[in-house]
Amino acid sequence: MRQILLFLLLAGGPFLWGQEGIPIGKGLDAKPLTSKQLKEVFLGNRSIWNNGNPVTVVLTSSHSEGFAKTAEWALNADAFDYQKHWLSLVFQGRANAPVFLSTEQAVIDYVQNHDGAIGLLFEAKPPEELVVSLQ
Amino acid sequence: MKFLNSLIARIWGPFGLMAASLLVLVGVYIPRQQALTLREFQSAELEELVKSMAINISVAGKYDDWSRLSEIFGNISKRPSLDFAALVLESGGTESLVASNPPNVTLADVRRTEGSPLLVSAPFEGGLFKGRVIIHGSEQYLERELSRLNFPLQVGMGLIVLAVITLYFFLARRVSRPLRAVREVAENIRSGDLATPVEGNASIWELHSLSLALERLRSGLLEQRQANDALTRGMENEIQRQTKDLRKTLDELQDSRNLFGSIIESALDAMVIADGKSRIVEWNNRAEEIFGWSREEALGQTLSKLIIPQVHRDGHEKGMAHYHATGHGPVLNKLFQTRALRRDGEEFDIELYITSVQIGNEEVFSSFIRDITESKQMSEDLERQRELNSELLNGLPMLISLKDKDLRYTFVNDQALQTLDQDRSNMIGKQECEVFDTYWVDASMAMDRAVWNGEKVAPVENTLERGGKTVHYLIGRYLISVGKEQPTSYLLTYGFDISQLKVIQEKLENALSAKDEFLATISHEIRTPLHSIIVLAELLNEQSRSDEHEEFADNIRTSSRHLLGLVNDILDFSKASAQRLELTQEPLNMEQFTHSLKRLETGTKTEDVAFVKSVEGCAGITVLADRVRLNQILQNLLSNAFKFTEKGEVRLKVSGQQIGSDLPWNGRCRTPASASLKMTRKRYWVHLSRPIRASPENLAEPGLGSASSTNCSTSWAATWRWRAPWAKAPHSGSTSHSPWSKATLKLKKWRGTTRVNGRSSACCTSKTCCPTKW
Numbered sequence: 063m064r065q066i067l068l069f070l071l072l073a074g075g076p077f078l079w080g081q082e083g084i085p086i087g088k089g090l091d092a093k094p095l096t097s098k099q100l101k102e103v104f105l106g107n108r109s110i111w112n113n114g115n116p117v118t119v120v121l122t123s124s125h126s127e128g129f130a131k132t133a134e135w136a137l138n139a140d141a142f143d144y145q146k147h148w149l150s151l152v153f154q155g156r157a158n159a160p161v162f163l164s165t166e167q168a169v170i171d172y173v174q175n176h177d178g179a180i181g182l183l184f185e186a187k188p189p190e191e192l193v194v195s196l197q
Numbered sequence: 198m199k200f201l202n203s204l205i206a207r208i209w210g211p212f213g214l215m216a217a218s219l220l221v222l223v224g225v226y227i228p229r230q231q232a233l234t235l236r237e238f239q240s241a242e243l244e245e246l247v248k249s250m251a252i253n254i255s256v257a258g259k260y261d262d263w264s265r266l267s268e269i270f271g272n273i274s275k276r277p278s279l280d281f282a283a284l285v286l287e288s289g290g291t292e293s294l295v296a297s298n299p300p301n302v303t304l305a306d307v308r309r310t311e312g313s314p315l316l317v318s319a320p321f322e323g324g325l326f327k328g329r330v331i332i333h334g335s336e337q338y339l340e341r342e343l344s345r346l347n348f349p350l351q352v353g354m355g356l357i358v359l360a361v362i363t364l365y366f367f368l369a370r371r372v373s374r375p376l377r378a379v380r381e382v383a384e385n386i387r388s389g390d391l392a393t394p395v396e397g398n399a400s401i402w403e404l405h406s407l408s409l410a411l412e413r414l415r416s417g418l419l420e421q422r423q424a425n426d427a428l429t430r431g432m433e434n435e436i437q438r439q440t441k442d443l444r445k446t447l448d449e450l451q452d453s454r455n456l457f458g459s460i461i462e463s464a465l466d467a468m469v470i471a472d473g474k475s476r477i478v479e480w481n482n483r484a485e486e487i488f489g490w491s492r493e494e495a496l497g498q499t500l501s502k503l504i505i506p507q508v509h510r511d512g513h514e515k516g517m518a519h520y521h522a523t524g525h526g527p528v529l530n531k532l533f534q535t536r537a538l539r540r541d542g543e544e545f546d547i548e549l550y551i552t553s554v555q556i557g558n559e560e561v562f563s564s565f566i567r568d569i570t571e572s573k574q575m576s577e578d579l580e581r582q583r584e585l586n587s588e589l590l591n592g593l594p595m596l597i598s599l600k601d602k603d604l605r606y607t608f609v610n611d612q613a614l615q616t617l618d619q620d621r622s623n624m625i626g627k628q629e630c631e632v633f634d635t636y637w638v639d640a641s642m643a644m645d646r647a648v649w650n651g652e653k654v655a656p657v658e659n660t661l662e663r664g665g666k667t668v669h670y671l672i673g674r675y676l677i678s679v680g681k682e683q684p685t686s687y688l689l690t691y692g693f694d695i696s697q698l699k700v701i702q703e704k705l706e707n708a709l710s711a712k713d714e715f716l717a718t719i720s721h722e723i724r725t726p727l728h729s730i731i732v733l734a735e736l737l738n739e740q741s742r743s744d745e746h747e748e749f750a751d752n753i754r755t756s757s758r759h760l761l762g763l764v765n766d767i768l769d770f771s772k773a774s775a776q777r778l779e780l781t782q783e784p785l786n787m788e789q790f791t792h793s794l795k796r797l798e799t800g801t802k803t804e805d806v807a808f809v810k811s812v813e814g815c816a817g818i819t820v821l822a823d824r825v826r827l828n829q830i831l832q833n834l835l836s837n838a839f840k841f842t843e844k845g846e847v848r849l850k851v852s853g854q855q856i857g858s859d860l861p862w863n864g865r866c867r868t869p870a871s872a873s874l875k876m877t878r879k880r881y882w883v884h885l886s887r888p889i890r891a892s893p894e895n896l897a898e899p900g901l902g903s904a905s906s907t908n909c910s911t912s913w914a915a916t917w918r919w920r921a922p923w924a925k926a927p928h929s930g931s932t933s934h935s936p937w938s939k940a941t942l943k944l945k946k947w948r949g950t951t952r953v954n955g956r957s958s959a960c961c962t963s964k965t966c967c968p969t970k971w
Contacts, residue, residue, distance in 0.1 A: 124261050124324065142325045146286065149254070149326070150296035152263065153284045155271045162261030 089177025115178030258326030489540030
């Protein structure tokens with residue numbers, strides 16, 4: 063199973079690499095996520111996984127480059143607009159607030175310890191078991 | 198149960214007050230406080246919430262710690278107290294609504310609610326986040342909460358109201374109504390209505406006892422009232438009668454007081470009331486006018502100081518002391534005259550009446566004072582006027598008497614007393630019939646009564662024997678009234694002595710007769726010569742009688758002259774009648790004048806009638822007379838004498854006779870006509886007479902010259918009258934001649950001197966010419 067996932071990750075790796083980000087997560091849906099689904103997750107439009115775990119988006123610091131890349135990838139906007147987007151969602155109760163961590167390692171650690179958490183790594187090498195397989 | 202009712206009755210007042218207070222507390226105060234508290238609580242909650250939101254957003258922006266945001270914002274939609282929440286970010290000076298909950302809120306909605314007490318905002322700034330969080334509380338939430346909170350209160354209030362109403366009706370039936378009944382009974386008893394009995398079925402035992410007590414009281418009072426009614430009615434009648442009498446007495450007293458006051462103030466006499474020490478206690482208006490002291494000045498002053506002259510003060514003091522010692526005052530209750538003192542020091546006569554009145558323990562003296570200065574003067578003037586009137590009436594040459602309505606004499610003047618030969622005391626107060634016993638008394642009194650009855654009675658003529666002579670009186674009567682307000686009438690009887698008037702009347706009648714004779718004579722005298730002139734003039738026209746023309750002309754001339762003389766006499770007569778005959782007065786020697794008289798031709802043959810003149814006693818007598826007129830008179834007399842004497846002689850005899858110091862001078866002409874001249878000392882009387890025949894035809898021919906002379910002499914010497922003897926003693930049927938028919942000529946004796954041959958000479962004898970004796 064693990065090999066399959068790794069395969070998928072590797073198979074899809076170029077796609078994600080093309081985006082310069084590797085999504086990682088734990089306790090997500092068994093099925094691989096599509097890119098659109100992944101973007102919807104990082105736009106805060108999904109709050110619970112199919113397995114019942116709450117969706118927790120883990121992001122690096124808003125001043126970090128990864129955050130800016132994530133904003134550009136997910137919203138096609140800068141970091142401040144992505145922050146406002148998330149603040150709007152949280153203010154309206156439509157999504158759980160994302161978790162900001164200072165480093166990607168911290169993101170990895172967080173994801174490893176929280177089911178339903180999902181992050182996006184641009185620099186650190188993710189553990190294989192945390193890499194989210196994509197279709 | 199009655200005890201409980203009593204208890205309720207006792208606590209009714211506080212209970213009602215507490216119930217009302219509770220109603221106010223539950224219905225008004227507590228809901229209001231709840232609303233305030235709830236609103237404050239909501240405001241505090243909102244403020245805490247918005248602050249928490251702002252802080253967490255700031256933390257999220259600054260430290261990327263969003264861990265609390267989900268917790269905070271996730272429950273916003275669940276808060277019923279919120280109407281909305283909005284997130285506004287500021288970027289570049291502009292605000293933009295980033296998010297809201299519910300999502301349909303716009304920035305315009307937010308701004309529209311600004312100023313609302315339920316709008317709360319809090320700023321935040323952290324990282325890239327800068328803006329403010331705005332939340333607005335829900336009004337509906339407050340109302341719902343208040344309704345929820347107030348519901349039990351409203352229920353409780355309703356229960357209270359229900360309890361109060363129930364208690365009210367309970368108390369009204371059990372307590373208030375019996376109490377009202379008791380109060381009405383008490384009011385009835387207090388107002389005197391004892392007929393309404395007290396209901397004794399009160400459920401409260403205290404009210405029941407009170408009702409019974411009131412009923413017993415009402416019954417007792419009713420019995421007492423019935424017992425007192427009879428007594429009261431009797432007393433009321435007595436009181437009414439006494440009250441009526443008392444009111445009448447009071448009214449009379451008040452009227453008397455008012456009358457007394459008005460009498461005092463309006464009295465014509467001064468009224469001064471003094472006490473036993475002669476101090477003035479009352480001083481009326483008239484006293485102010487008389488004495489000059491005002492009431493304020495006079496009150497308290499002593500009589501001696503104020504109005505009693507110095508000379509009478511000692512007497513007054515002694516009199517008062519005597520009265521106080523003996524109780525006898527000789528001047529009290531008597532009207533007497535004395536003198537008083539005015540303010541300016543003038544003393545004047547007064548009439549004084551003093552009386553004493555005992556008022557309580559004090560005796561006062563009332564003095565009524567009348568100023569008699571003017572009345573005294575008026576009395577004196579009246580007395581003088583009365584004396585003057587009496588003197589005037591007594592001095593009048595007529596009889597005057599006054600009679601009252603009983604025809605009694607009240608006044609008889611001296612002339613009447615003297616004429617009637619009576620004494621005044623014998624006439625005053627008596628009627629005419631009581632004084633006189635003559636035939637005319639009854640007629641006189643009848644006329645008096647007629648005048649009293651308002652009839653007009655013409656004056657009547659009466660005769661009285663006085664000094665052996667019959668005196669004629671004209672007696673008149675009329676009513677006179679004396680006084681204005683209450684006139685008194687008197688019958689005034691007056692009598693004039695008209696004896697002289699009777700004589701004058703007789704003379705006047707004679708004069709009228711003479712005038713008639715004169716007119717007849719004129720006609721006769723003019724006709725005769727005129728007839729001759731006419732006849733002769735006709736004869737002159739006859740040529741056959743030319744030899745007689747000269748004689749006719751002479752006759753015409755003679756007749757014309759005679760006619761001219763007559764005309765002159767008529768003119769003189771006219772002048773004399775008109776009082777315009779001018780007479781010249783010159784000294785005339787009567788002796789010479791008599792001798793100068795010549796016989797005039799009257800158609801009588803000279804040889805048949807001789808003219809004889811004799812003068813006696815006239816030597817040296819000179820009178821003042823108009824020679825021409827006197828000559829006319831005597832010539833007329835002589836001409837008539839010659840005219841009516843066919844044969845014999847006409848004798849003119851003039852004589853003088855001295856009597857005492859007088860020098861009478863008489864002249865007489867006789868046969869058959871005669872004239873006499875009589876002179877006295879002061880007046881010379883010329884008596885001219887002619888024979889008077891008794892036959893009326895002869896009486897009508899006294900001669901024109903006589904008539905003319907009569908008037909001439911009248912004007913000349915004031916007295917010339919023909920005496921018509923037949924008027925007094927007619928010789929009816931007799932043809933004998935009256936030897937003397939007199940005509941009187943009054944001449945004045947000349948007083949003075951005349952020039953004779955260039956020398957002054959005395960007019961007459963030294964005695965008669967003495968001017969001092971004329």
